[in-house]
Amino acid sequence: xxxxxxxxxxxxxxxxxxxxxxxxxxxxxxxxxxxxxxxxxxxxxxxxxxx
Numbered sequence: 904x905x906x907x908x909x910x911x912x913x914x915x916x917x918x919x920x921x922x923x924x925x926x927x928x929x930x931x932x933x934x935x936x937x938x939x940x941x942x943x944x945x946x947x948x949x950x951x952x953x954x
Contacts, residue, residue: 909942 911919916934923933 907938907942909945910938911941 911934916937919937920933925933
C-alpha cells in the first residue's frame with residue numbers, strides 16, 4: 904500500500920473512528936476510504952488555488 908502525506912495519522916484516525924460503529928465487513932477499511940476523501944479534497948483545493 905502506498906502512503907501519501909495526506910493520509911491520516913494513527914491519532915487522527917482514532918479520533919474519527921469513534922464516530923463509526925459499523926461492525927460489518929467491507930471491501931475497504933474506513934481508514935482507506937477517509938484517506939481517499941481527504942486526498943481528493945486537498946487536490947481540489949490546490950487546483951482551485953492555482954486558477
